[in-house]
Amino acid sequence: xxxxxxxxxxxxxxxxxxxxxxxxxxxxxxxxxxxxxxxxxxxxxxxxxxxxxxxxxxxxxxxxxxxxxxxxxxxxxxxxxxxxxxxxxxxxxxxxxxxxxxxxxxxxxxxxxxxxxxxxxxxxxxxxxxxxxxxxxxxxxxxxxxxxxxxxxxxxxxxxxxxxxxxxxxxxxxxxxxxxxxxxxxxxxxxxxxxxxxxxxxxxxxxxxxxxxxxxxxxxxxxxxxxxxxxxxxxxxxxxxxxxxxxxxxxxxxxxxxxxxxxxxxxxxxxxxxxxxxxxxxxxxxxxxxxxxxxxxxxxxxxxxxxxxxxxxxxxxxxxxxxxxxxxxxxxxxxxxxxxxxxxxxxxxxxxxxxxxxxxxxxxxxxxxxxxxxxxxxxxxxxxxxxxxxxxxxxxxxxxxxxxxxxxxxxxxxxxxxxxxxxxxxxxxxxxxxxxxxxxxxxxxxxxxxxxxxxxx
Amino acid sequence: xxxxxxxxxxxxxxxxxxxxxxxxxxxxxxxxxxxxxxxxxxxxxxxxxxxxxxxxxxxxxxxxxxxxxxxxxxxxxxxxxxxxxxxxxxxxxxxxxxxxxxxxxxxxxxxxxxxxxxxxxxxxxxxxxxxxxxxxxxxxxxxxxxxxxxxxxxxxxxxxxxxxxxxxxxxxxxxxxxxxxxxxxxxxxxxxxxxxxxxxxxxxxxxxxxxxxxxxxxxxxxxxxxxxxxxxxxxxxxxxxxxxxxxxxxxxxxxxxxxxxxxxxxxxxxxxxxxxxxxxxxxxxxxxxxxxxxxxxxxxxxxxxxxxxxxxxxxxxxxxxxxxxxxxxxxxxxxxxxxxxxxxxxxxxxxxxxxxxxxxxxxxxxxxxxxxxxxxxxxxxxxxxxxxxxxxxxxxxxxxxxxxxxxxxxxxxxxxxxxxxxxxxxxxxxxxxxxxxxxxxxxxxxxxxxxxxxxxx
Numbered sequence: 001x002x003x004x005x006x007x008x009x010x011x012x013x014x015x016x017x018x019x020x021x022x023x024x025x026x027x028x029x030x031x032x033x034x035x036x037x038x039x040x041x042x043x044x045x046x047x048x049x050x051x052x053x054x055x056x057x058x059x060x061x062x063x064x065x066x067x068x069x070x071x072x073x074x075x076x077x078x079x080x081x082x083x084x085x086x087x088x089x090x091x092x093x094x095x096x097x098x099x100x101x102x103x104x105x106x107x108x109x110x111x112x113x114x115x116x117x118x119x120x121x122x123x124x125x126x127x128x129x130x131x132x133x134x135x136x137x138x139x140x141x142x143x144x145x146x147x148x149x150x151x152x153x154x155x156x157x158x159x160x161x162x163x164x165x166x167x168x169x170x171x172x173x174x175x176x177x178x179x180x181x182x183x184x185x186x187x188x189x190x191x192x193x194x195x196x197x198x199x200x201x202x203x204x205x206x207x208x209x210x211x212x213x214x215x216x217x218x219x220x221x222x223x224x225x226x227x228x229x230x231x232x233x234x235x236x237x238x239x240x241x242x243x244x245x246x247x248x249x250x251x252x253x254x255x256x257x258x259x260x261x262x263x264x265x266x267x268x269x270x271x272x273x274x275x276x277x278x279x280x281x282x283x284x285x286x287x288x289x290x291x292x293x294x295x296x297x298x299x300x301x302x303x304x305x306x307x308x309x310x311x312x313x314x315x316x317x318x319x320x321x322x323x324x325x326x327x328x329x330x331x332x333x334x335x336x337x338x339x340x341x342x343x344x345x346x347x348x349x350x351x352x353x354x355x356x357x358x359x360x361x362x363x364x365x366x367x368x369x370x371x372x373x374x375x376x377x378x379x380x381x382x383x384x385x386x387x388x389x390x391x392x393x394x395x396x397x398x399x400x401x402x403x404x405x406x407x408x409x410x411x412x413x414x415x416x417x418x419x420x421x422x423x424x425x426x427x428x429x430x431x432x433x434x435x436x437x438x439x440x441x442x443x444x445x446x447x448x449x450x451x452x453x454x455x456x457x
Numbered sequence: 458x459x460x461x462x463x464x465x466x467x468x469x470x471x472x473x474x475x476x477x478x479x480x481x482x483x484x485x486x487x488x489x490x491x492x493x494x495x496x497x498x499x500x501x502x503x504x505x506x507x508x509x510x511x512x513x514x515x516x517x518x519x520x521x522x523x524x525x526x527x528x529x530x531x532x533x534x535x536x537x538x539x540x541x542x543x544x545x546x547x548x549x550x551x552x553x554x555x556x557x558x559x560x561x562x563x564x565x566x567x568x569x570x571x572x573x574x575x576x577x578x579x580x581x582x583x584x585x586x587x588x589x590x591x592x593x594x595x596x597x598x599x600x601x602x603x604x605x606x607x608x609x610x611x612x613x614x615x616x617x618x619x620x621x622x623x624x625x626x627x628x629x630x631x632x633x634x635x636x637x638x639x640x641x642x643x644x645x646x647x648x649x650x651x652x653x654x655x656x657x658x659x660x661x662x663x664x665x666x667x668x669x670x671x672x673x674x675x676x677x678x679x680x681x682x683x684x685x686x687x688x689x690x691x692x693x694x695x696x697x698x699x700x701x702x703x704x705x706x707x708x709x710x711x712x713x714x715x716x717x718x719x720x721x722x723x724x725x726x727x728x729x730x731x732x733x734x735x736x737x738x739x740x741x742x743x744x745x746x747x748x749x750x751x752x753x754x755x756x757x758x759x760x761x762x763x764x765x766x767x768x769x770x771x772x773x774x775x776x777x778x779x780x781x782x783x784x785x786x787x788x789x790x791x792x793x794x795x796x797x798x799x800x801x802x803x804x805x806x807x808x809x810x811x812x813x814x815x816x817x818x819x820x821x822x823x824x825x826x827x828x829x830x831x832x833x834x835x836x837x838x839x840x841x842x843x844x845x846x847x848x849x850x851x852x853x854x855x856x857x858x859x860x861x862x863x864x865x866x867x868x869x870x871x872x873x874x875x876x877x878x879x880x881x882x883x884x885x886x887x888x889x890x891x892x893x894x895x896x897x898x899x900x901x902x903x904x905x906x907x908x909x910x911x912x913x914x
Binding site: 100102103104105144145146147151155156158159168172173174175176178179180181182183184185186187188189190191192194195196211212214215235238239240241278279280281282283284285286289340341342343344372373374403406407408409410411412413414415416420423424427428429430431432433434435437438439440441442453454 | 557559560561562601602603604608612613615616625629630631632633635636637638639640641642643644645646647648649651652653668669671672692695696697698735736737738739740741742743746797798799800801829830831860863864865866867868869870871872873877880881884885886887888889890891892894895896897898899910911
């Protein structure tokens, strides 16, 4: 970008909303992943959809790469400005525009974080279920079709989206949906832009479905002698239709980390963390039935927690797992990967993952939203050590291929970004050609988040 | 189409699988709607995806219009070959390819009907919830993103789709998804092709989510002094999060029809038909809570049915409503239209609909899947009477505009076809341009179901 182009961008948005400050450029060069950082040439902080429209129009005219940025909590390098250009930071667009209590809908700007939304909804007796762990922005969660611990009951991000305001690469401001619960009118643009990782336009407003806070909640922790028993218990719970709200697997090595962090003395064995939401009578019946299933699968210890405080403490361990690994391996970075398989293949997939981790000799653990057939591997690697990088790549390749052979997907919730791009051809075959046709048609100058997700050259 | 082209099509598929027989052409010229019929030049009955691929390739080469046909149970003229060409009838592709009991998945060909699927699933203790009333094909239901009475609990067609095999206009055979419960890999093609009404390609295989048959089911019929009270009761049920499985409104005039058909003596007043699925304890608590809500809203009579036989009888009345209207107005045809609004606008929308029906002086009624904010108007019109057609069109326009002003959609489940095309611009604004760009990119010769859904010229 030359000085003139840069100056023109500056004029298109509010005063002091563009910077080339080194520290800020640096902050926008990476996310929480191991992927190689790359500096943008400038960072812009738009305050309105109209500003975003002006910026994109000019970027399109000058073929300047644009990388949307939420909070940088992604795990596959989505926000890395791999081709330079400008980073568009949505942190100044953080209004909760409207809460439509009667319609169980909320309209927010993309920079609103999950915790900001939760706080606002609580006053109305409502909550938003999608919980990817990090306190991500709603814009980022929409762009990656995020999910998390509660998706087994409430669905993933795309299941909550009623409408998006999107600014297209040529600066048009469109709405992809409406406020009705369902529609058969026109192509489903909501679900096309959700999960498109900023490659088709910028999301500037999101209308989401929200839920009444459940009447009753019970959590549980159940220990098993082996991973097979734990996963088999989960598949039985899902197959028999128990409406479990969360079901997380934490493996042996990860339980050790939880014990260290939380000062607990949980038995060091594969463990399930579960949660149930419902009316009191139904929930009690679900819990009793689940306990039977857990015991049928050789569960050695199960504890139920109804109390809010102890329940929170139970989940704190699971949620802070990534932090505790990082804390315990100074000098190493965490590489997290995720795949998702049909539930019937889950036990063998996780056992295969555990074996591969040991084969590569990388410290780490396996955890996951196992009710969905989705698991994560956490690996602690020394990013400056080529051997470690190679091992991690080998691991990734092995579990992705294993998942694809079983009809699974290379990423259940983290997205493609830089890390999973190389697997799209194997996963989608000829359908990748259709995706490229769509990208070419909707972003002909390839200005939106180029170098990530999909290549069209 | 000249004789040579026709002959070539004939050679591309199995023997005796193409016809120009008048009766069969006639059968493929229309659906169950009031829309003007138009004959295809030939009807082809492919037996495999490979045959569909050959047919589409040649149609693309010769720019021959292709109209996919399931059973013709659509309500907006989707299968009318408005531009001539060939009708592609999928009734010979009716295999239930695979039931993956453990994964709660089923893979079917597009010609499988809902009742065929139900019968096959029952043996495994499973069921498929989407129930649009007609015994439609799964291919047709996917193409229109159908829904129906149970969508308030189980979601619409798109919520069940894991993977589609699609033949693109240039004859490629692609898969749009995978077997995992969730994925963040690539653009969401499942949801782009679902509801695309045959305008982007032909769906040749569908992998669907299925469910365990609910442990306990209770149905209910509740009578109200007025529509407002009935709808307000529904919105309260939905807003308080009772997981109701069906909730249908049947208005006064429609209850009269039910009484005639079923020889019942239901009170002639706005009536709700409800159903609850769940474990016994939870269901009982839901039912007790619902009864309180119904009474709070002035319900004058409520009857609960646990017995399977009487429950079936209760729903039979609702399901055969269209038939009874047709039977009662010989010489008239039924015109059915649907809109969907945010739940907070539902009462006023239905009252407005009832008023407009009376204003136009058309016999008919209002019924609907009110838990979704979706309602239908049934009008008995004399298709040869221009005045009747004009009245029906005026009615349609009035309720669509009313719905759009409230953030709703011009069709909740029937689709666009010929009937709702004229409202897409008002509903989608600039987003319609994006839809046209997608259509142009994926079907550049406009061979797939031209003249319907979207115009790209």
